[in-house]
Amino acid sequence: MSDVTPARPLRVVVWSTGTIGRHAIAGIDRHPALELVGVWVSNPEKDGKDAGVLADLGRELGVLATTDRDALIALQPDAIVHTAMADDRVFECIEDLISFVEAGINVTSSGPVLLQWPEEILPADFIARIEDACARGNASMHINGIDPGFANDLLPLVMTSLSQRIDEVRVMEICDYSTYYQPVVMGDMFGFGRPMDEIGMIFQPGILSMAWGSVVRQIAAGLDITLDEPLSEEVDRRPAEVDTPSVSGDVRAGTMGAVRFQVIGKVDGVPRVVLEHITRTAPDQVPEWPTPPDGDGCYRVKITGEPMMQVDFTHHGEHGDHNVSGMITTAQRIVNALPAVVAAKPGIVRAIDLPLVTGRGLVATA
Secondary structure, three states, X not given: OOOOOOOXXXXXXXXXXXXXXXXXXXXXXXXXXXXXXEEEOOOHHHOOOEHHHHOOOOOOOOOEEEOXXXXXXXXXOOEEEEOOOOOOOHHHHHHHHHHHHHOOOEEEEOOOHHHHOOOOOOXXXXXXXXXXXXXXXXXXXXXXXXXXXXXXXXXXXXXXXHOOEXXXXXXXXXXXXXXXXXXXXXHHHOOOOOOOOOOOHHHOOOHHHHHHHHHHHHHHHHHOOOOOOOOEEEEEEEEOOOOEOOOOOOEOOOOEEEEEEEEEEEEOOEEEEEEEEEEEOOOOOOOOOOOOOOOOEEEEEEEEEEOOEEEEEOOOOOOOXXXXXXXXXXXXXXXXXXXXXXXXXXXXXXXXHOOOOOOOOOOOOO
């Protein structure tokens, strides 16, 4: 068993209490190897509120949230679980992460996702700056989640251990985003509910490769293949046929309602590693596209070769919602990885660098 258990509970700060952060608080509270010692919030209205209240735990934890960044750094925690929104402030977030490791604090984070495998995305001197900050602070940095993350890095690579020959590895998210509450992501970035001639930010050339290229390149590294550069991108956007309700803003008929995109890693012009997303705002949109087995969503791994393999990975919250469980799985991946990341050598720690991470200590006792 390679799971790492620290000699004492690790002292942990959670950085933000949004859709992922509040689940990170709950996860740390349940983890026997972790101790919550601080919580950072950007909203002054949350300043001074108990972490248990902010996480909707129904009880207080005795840890008060603060907007005082320096006070949390002064606590000298073993680690920070960083869950602040990164999609629309990539480089500001990277600067935050650098400042944490420079202060000698290990970091796990849900973003920016390009740091999962920054080569070919960030300039070499920028990556060297991050690695140097980790070395000077004797700290490690690990960025992961569910997608990009476990569903399309570790899971497919584990499956390839059953292969005799691999022709193509395809990792897919097939999901209804109508219950996904992230107005900035849904509107500004994807363009859902916007006119079809208004193209969302992530569909500008090169942005998909920046966001999900880390997935393709990490799988390629795990398979010891060298991809053609740059990666290829394909996008198919479709309008909604009828008015469609969504928690992030209703999608009117004729505006963008569904998208299918791919980031393709080729070797000598042949696709070998493919990241594909099929994102709808209603389950019955574009029925000719692949669908999940349960109607809501799944992560699908398809390995073409000998043998032919496919795994559909589905999840739901305790009360049924797959978007809630998506936030929980993202939070828990970086919470449960904390002991291994703290024990790792200083630097950027990639998914393929980690030992086996499990839910040790989390089995219910009653």
